[in-house]
Amino acid sequence: MVITGIVIVVATFIAIIKQFETRLVLLLSGLLMCLIGGQLGAGTTAFVKELTNPGLVPTICTVLGFSYVMEYTKCTEHMVYFISAGLKKMTKIIIPGAVIITFLINIALPTAAGCAAAVGALLIPALIRSGVHPAMAGSAIFLGTWGSSLSPGLMFNPQVAQLAGVDVMTVIASFSMQAIIGIVVAAILLNIVAIVKKEHTGYVMKNDTVEEGKEFKVNYFYAIIPIIPLVLLVLGSKQVAVIPEISV
Known part of the structure; x- marks a missing residue:
């Protein structure tokens, strides 16, 4: 056997x-x-x-459903444009900035594929036009797609919380600082790799096929909607307790 x-x-x-x-x-x-x-x-x-697990299904389905609504209403698009607009002006830290932005957005959009599609479609062309090699631009986005580790929608977080007999935010809070330190260190290391390989600047595409980004008017109300539940969950967690406890 x-x-x-x-x-x-x-x-x-x-x-x-x-x-x-x-x-x-x-x-x-x-x-x-x-x-x-x-x-x-x-x-x-x-x-x-x-x-039919009451500890897993409601949490995961709620978060995934919310992510779908955010994509359907274009709130995700407004959020990505809003965040990335400032990044384009900081060319010296554009690679680690792209990693961290993807990481943060992946918390609100817990699926790596959905996050990469939403962020990559905008940031990868922006990185390339800033002189970053395409492979390095893709690597920066890919590296940031483990931000879902801090999302209550990641199936493992509610599963561990159920086994431990605590709420999901308690589990996330127990390793959030390590995850944040980890992504910062990883982003810096990727930037060093880019500098050593000279893939951080100076790249010019042959037969440039990357289209210029279309004019997009950001609705700031739409842009903040995806992060409101995360803010409420943090403020209502047992560790912060600024507002009454709120479940997923």
């Missing part, structure tokens, strides 16, 4: 590395283990149980 389990785990990793659908691969490998162990129904039971 142990050897069979190891083989299945290794095969699962290989399938994921080959870019098969991750969730499907994990589901099938789990069901296969249950089948071999003579407990096929256990996999289905566990799957249904987690889909």
Whole structure:
């Protein structure tokens, strides 16, 4: 059984590395283990149980639903334009600035793909036009897409909170300072790499295909909407307690 389990785990990793659908691969490998162990129904039971888990589903669905509404109403677009407008004026710190901005936005938009699409579409062309090499511009955005670690919508945060018997914000508060220090250090190191490789400035695209950004009038009310829930959660957390406690 142990050897069979190891083989299945290794095969699962290989399938994921080959870019098969991750969730499907994990589901099938789990069901296969249950089948071999003579407990096929256990996999289905566990799957249904987690889909109706009162500690996980409401939190994750609420945050993902909010993110969708923010994208649908273009509030996300207004926020990204508003934040990135100031970054374009600070060319000397544009790479670490892009990393940190992506990190912060990824807290409000907990999916890495959604965050990269929202931020990358604006910041990557801006970085390239500022002379940053395209690979370095993409790296800066990619590096910032672990800001979701501080989001209550990241599935692991409510899961750990449930196991520990505490609220989600308590779990996030316990490692938020380390995460912030980590992203600052990582952003600085990426900037050093860019300087050493001379990819931080001076790049000019051949047959420039990056379109100039269209005129976009920022609605500042729309721009602050995505961060309001995060502010309320922080202010209402047990650690800050400026306002009455507010759940996700």
